[in-house]
Amino acid sequence: MRIFLAAALVALAAPAFTPARADEFTKADLELWRKEYMAAVDKGRGVFTDPKLGTNGVVCAQCHPNGSNIHPETYPKFQKQMGGVVPLWVMINWCIQNPLEGEKLAPDDPRMFAIQTYITHERRGVKLDPGKH
Amino acid sequence: MVKTLSRRALVKGASALAAGGVLDMTLVKLAFGAPSGAGDFTFAYISDSHIQQIEGGKFVRNWDRGLKRAVAEANLLNPKPDFVMFGGDLAQLGKKEELDHGLDLLSPLRYDVKYVLGEHDYYLDLGEYWADKISKHYYSWDHKGVHFIVLNSIIVDEAWTNKWATPMERMLVMAGLDDPRGSPFMVGEKQRQWLAADLAKVPKSTPVVVFSHSPLQKIFKNWNFWTDDAEEVQALLKPFSKVTVIYGHVHQIQYNQIGAISFHSVMATAWPWPYPETYAQEGSLLPVMTVPMNRADPFHERDATGWQFVDVHTGNVALSYSLPDNSPRVVAYDEKLKRPRDLQYSERTIPPHMHY
Ligand SMILES: [Fe+2]
Ligand SMILES: [Fe+2]
Numbered sequence: 001m002r003i004f005l006a007a008a009l010v011a012l013a014a015p016a017f018t019p020a021r022a023d024e025f026t027k028a029d030l031e032l033w034r035k036e037y038m039a040a041v042d043k044g045r046g047v048f049t050d051p052k053l054g055t056n057g058v059v060c061a062q063c064h065p066n067g068s069n070i071h072p073e074t075y076p077k078f079q080k081q082m083g084g085v086v087p088l089w090v091m092i093n094w095c096i097q098n099p100l101e102g103e104k105l106a107p108d109d110p111r112m113f114a115i116q117t118y119i120t121h122e123r124r125g126v127k128l129d130p131g132k133h
Numbered sequence: 134m135v136k137t138l139s140r141r142a143l144v145k146g147a148s149a150l151a152a153g154g155v156l157d158m159t160l161v162k163l164a165f166g167a168p169s170g171a172g173d174f175t176f177a178y179i180s181d182s183h184i185q186q187i188e189g190g191k192f193v194r195n196w197d198r199g200l201k202r203a204v205a206e207a208n209l210l211n212p213k214p215d216f217v218m219f220g221g222d223l224a225q226l227g228k229k230e231e232l233d234h235g236l237d238l239l240s241p242l243r244y245d246v247k248y249v250l251g252e253h254d255y256y257l258d259l260g261e262y263w264a265d266k267i268s269k270h271y272y273s274w275d276h277k278g279v280h281f282i283v284l285n286s287i288i289v290d291e292a293w294t295n296k297w298a299t300p301m302e303r304m305l306v307m308a309g310l311d312d313p314r315g316s317p318f319m320v321g322e323k324q325r326q327w328l329a330a331d332l333a334k335v336p337k338s339t340p341v342v343v344f345s346h347s348p349l350q351k352i353f354k355n356w357n358f359w360t361d362d363a364e365e366v367q368a369l370l371k372p373f374s375k376v377t378v379i380y381g382h383v384h385q386i387q388y389n390q391i392g393a394i395s396f397h398s399v400m401a402t403a404w405p406w407p408y409p410e411t412y413a414q415e416g417s418l419l420p421v422m423t424v425p426m427n428r429a430d431p432f433h434e435r436d437a438t439g440w441q442f443v444d445v446h447t448g449n450v451a452l453s454y455s456l457p458d459n460s461p462r463v464v465a466y467d468e469k470l471k472r473p474r475d476l477q478y479s480e481r482t483i484p485p486h487m488h489y
Contacts, residue, residue, distance in 0.1 A: 055187075056187050056193045056194075057185060057187055057193065061310070061311060062310075063404050065310040065355075065356050065406065065412070066311045066412045066414070068407045068412045069407035069411050069429075081432045099195065099404075099431070122412070122413070122414065123413050124414070125413060125414075
């Protein structure tokens, strides 16, 4: 058991470009994280412009160029028509079901996550302001 | 004083629509204090219907409904408009099926219709079907003392036009308003020469009205709210004492004045677009005098869409926006300010609907 644990610890400490200590990271790390993030954003842009997301060929970007007029920083907020305070994904589903005449996505659907990554990226720099309209 | 279509009148209009009645536009007959004279008449303006084929004979319902409603309402105008302009983007992806279906929906109009070409009508076959079936790409005519010109303002350079593997690939890229692979619109050298020759025959005191799809002024390059040679076109119009440019493409209310040229945009029947300032990553050149519309509410399907009727009075225009889900708006040339002014809306703001 002890031998196994030691081996596991060595393995954990060993990955290619993770330095030895918790508070150390390199420029290469930052670049990698950035690349991973931008890949997620691009994937989101793909879903946002995918005519197969709904059933009528309409895409989100048709009405929301550059993800504009979506204010992810204002969620959760009160939506009169939903009868309560809702998170962003509920409103995304509303737009999928209505203008796109599609089926709603589960909150943990990878496409739901991708859309949120893209629209949040397009609002980068805007201050977080939940509850606002 | 200018009278505008009241909310009650519009509601009356809407119920008249249901009852097959008449939309009484004597209510919007405008009086600028100046006597009536040459260039006193009205026309209607319908634009940006984006008829979109799903497959076979199936089309996106929402966009069909917007155009049908505009056509039905325009048919009720009293007094009758002298003609109807269609401002471009009849189709979404330039397909024959979409253009044909769009023409079908426009066919109940009881007036002469004239057409402006939009990028969504053009980039599949470079306007071939349009020229065959619908209209010339650019032309001019005279009507009751006003010189009218239609330009094709949505062309781009040849290298871009020819670089795509298929016509549909080119169409899809241009149809994505925010697609970074797009290219800025222009009128181009050839049409500017034609325009110079056309204007050479027109006395400088004749009111001139120019219809284009893109703005003929520079507002926001990312979304092609832009015409790259706008300054050159404006220079050709500059010698005239009364010029109005009316454009589609932007799916929102905009207006501006540059020298003697008044600019007005028209609404889409299909869907509204946010103002460029709502895109946090770029600055915009939205004309400072434009009072933006409130944010659209998607729970109202026709919010911030509509059509307009245009009163041409002694050569200047008043644009009345007929908006099914909103209070009507009128933007008219103000003789004192020497520019278009939003007659009622200048002070009105509803806090939750502000852009931010
Ligand atoms: Fe359009
Ligand atoms: Fe357009």
